[in-house]
Amino acid sequence: AQSVTQLGSHVSVSEGALVLLRCNYSSSVPPYLFWYVQYPNQGLQLLLKYTSAATLVKGINGFEAEFKKSETSFHLTKPSAHMSDAAEYFCAVSDGGATNKLIFGTGTLLAVQP
């Protein structure tokens, strides 16, 4: 069965600092992996997705993630945090096959300090 684990339910960084949000996956098939962001009282917005085309995936708002099969990881990074990045971030893995079902991690709440 597919699953994802997000290490750190809360992460705090200073404005301008590196953002690193961790995600490890478990999948019995080559995975499709996603990072979503959720702002307060809103739905989820896709930041980026890995579908095996390239291991380094660039997304919106300056975020990127690297797929590392040997480490079963898909960590999200951004070189320089901005106040507007404060939100909750979810890593997700597709359940595989012909389904659109996503299995989400527990989320990481990112705080950005001025």
Next chain:
Amino acid sequence: KAGVTQTPRYLIKTRGQQVTLSCSPISGHRSVSWYQQTPGQGLQFLFEYFSETQRNKGNFPGRFSGRQFSNSRSEMNVSTLELGDSALYLCASSPGQGGHNEQFFGPGTRLTVL
């Protein structure tokens, strides 16, 4: 293109009542999925519809049901509401089926059960 819309945005119900939530997908999208988001359980998959057929169902009691219409709009129904059903219900649409597809989320319906 208009995004995924969900109505109503907020609902307050009492225990034992039933509720129907509506989701209109992005034009041209034929797949609709539903998720429940709670602080304790996180994001959990409810069901997935494609071309009016339920393709996948999560681990929820039979009180939770859904359907999809020929125009791809979807509704979900919860009968005999319990306090634990209080949650944000998110709908996501996708152009097709398969884990590689991006899913576009609506803003959610916030259900409060008193």
